[in-house]
Amino acid sequence: xxRYFLTIITVIFISQHTIxxxxxxxxxxxxxxxxxxxxxxxxNKINLTLYLSKKEFNQENINRTKNSALDYLINNKVKNLExxxxxxxxxxxxxxxxxxxxSKKYSVNLEDFKKQLANRGIDYEYFKDEVYTExxxxxxxxxxxxxxxxxxxxxxxxxxNDVKEKQKNINQYNLSEIEFLSISKIEDENNLKKIMTEIxxxxxxxxxxxFSISESNLKGGKIGWINEDVLSDEILELIKTLNxxxxxxxxxxxxxxxxxxxxxxRSTTNKNINFEKLKEExxxxxxNKQLNIFSNSHLSKMKRNYLIEINEK
Numbered sequence: 284x285x286r287y288f289l290t291i292i293t294v295i296f297i298s299q300h301t302i303x304x305x306x307x308x309x310x311x312x313x314x315x316x317x318x319x320x321x322x323x324x325x326x327n328k329i330n331l332t333l334y335l336s337k338k339e340f341n342q343e344n345i346n347r348t349k350n351s352a353l354d355y356l357i358n359n360k361v362k363n364l365e366x367x368x369x370x371x372x373x374x375x376x377x378x379x380x381x382x383x384x385x386s387k388k389y390s391v392n393l394e395d396f397k398k399q400l401a402n403r404g405i406d407y408e409y410f411k412d413e414v415y416t417e418x419x420x421x422x423x424x425x426x427x428x429x430x431x432x433x434x435x436x437x438x439x440x441x442x443x444n445d446v447k448e449k450q451k452n453i454n455q456y457n458l459s460e461i462e463f464l465s466i467s468k469i470e471d472e473n474n475l476k477k478i479m480t481e482i483x484x485x486x487x488x489x490x491x492x493x494f495s496i497s498e499s500n501l502k503g504g505k506i507g508w509i510n511e512d513v514l515s516d517e518i519l520e521l522i523k524t525l526n527x528x529x530x531x532x533x534x535x536x537x538x539x540x541x542x543x544x545x546x547x548x549r550s551t552t553n554k555n556i557n558f559e560k561l562k563e564e565x566x567x568x569x570x571n572k573q574l575n576i577f578s579n580s581h582l583s584k585m586k587r588n589y590l591i592e593i594n595e596k
Contacts, residue, residue: 313353315360316589320353323406328352330405335385336489340403347484351477351493353593358496359413361586362420369426372419381414381501414501420578421498428577432570439565443558446512453556454511456522457547459504461490462497464579465540475533475540482530487544496539496582497575504544510556513565518543539579 313320329348330340338344366372379393386396397407446453461478465471474494481490491497491504499506511519521531525545534541 312594313357314590314592314594315357316364316591318360318364320356320360324356324409325349325352326404327406327409328356330403331400331410332489332493334400334403334405335492336485338485338489344485347481348493351481355493357591358582358586359416361582361589362416364589365585366416366419366423369423372422374415374418374422377418378411378414381418382411417498417501421574424574424578424581427581428574431577432573434566434569439562439569442512442565443562446510446556446561447558452550452552454523455508455549455551456511456514456545457508458506458522459487459491459544459546460497460499460506460541461487461495461504462539462541462575462579463494464496464583465535465538471540475542478542479530487530496579497541498571498578505546509568510561510564513561513568536576538576538583 310322311319312322312325329345329352332348332352333340333344382396383393386393389396389399391399400407400410463474463478466474478490478494481493488503488505491500495504497504511523514522517534521534522543522545525531527545527547529545531543531545534543
């Protein structure tokens with residue numbers, strides 16, 4: 284199925300200076316329902332991925348990126364088709380905040396960030412639309428499933444009390460994650476192999492942006508500092524023996540698989556802990572876990588509702 288796609292992408296990148304942008308924009312490579320994916324969108328996504336991960340723009344890196352770029356765009360189109368069924372979500376401020384925050388990582392303001400993208404042949408408006416879709420999708424999932432979210436307050440209070448009673452140091456972990464859908468044993472093994480290869484060849488952060496279906500994918504999979512008491516026993520067991528920079532074995536759930544990276548770790552005493560903040564962190568973590576499950580399940584279900592065709596002409 285992908286042979287033609289891989290060939291034409293290589294040709295397009297090699298010949299991009301001799302082929303008109305209008306022709307590339309009209310060159311359809313895939314259909315998702317009544318929407319399309321063009322060579323222009325694929326090229327833009329590959330350029331963007333390489334730029335954000337600070338990788339050299341060459342054929343080797345293009346080859347490593349193109350299939351995951353197509354996978355991402357297919358998911359993005361499905362999300363867009365679903366979002367059109369509902370009133371538009373007002374997430375423009377969140378989109379701008381994200382883009383401003385991202386530009387700061389490159390030590391420039393937003394206008395200079397746009398110029399940098401343009402210099403790399405990246406369509407900023409396409410990128411902005413991608414960010415909008417991801418944030419609007421998060422709002423949609425919350426609106427659809429908020430009544431199904433359950434957080435046991437007594438369990439949180441018990442965790443807080445356990446922390447207060449501890450006299451020893453408390454471990455904190457700076458974590459990142461990559462979560463992907465579980466489909467079948469063979470496909471799961473293949474996807475895990477692709478992700479681990481991507482991590483080895485590029486970085487965990489780039490792999491997260493390409494493959495992760497978690498909300499953290501926009502931040503390169505970054506979760507941040509987490510107290511050990513917030514983590515489930517399964518996750519804690521995976522990370523507690525890791526050295527900084529190492530990646531866990533996969534954590535298998537009912538419909539998804541997650542791997543974690545330990546970016547840093549430290550110890551603190553309970554005297555230095557803001558317990559109100561910790562309570563909110565625990566609650567937010569539990570809510571996000573449930574929302575991720577709902578998001579993955581809903582996306583998987585919606586993809587089955589649309590005919591997805593890859594151009595093989």
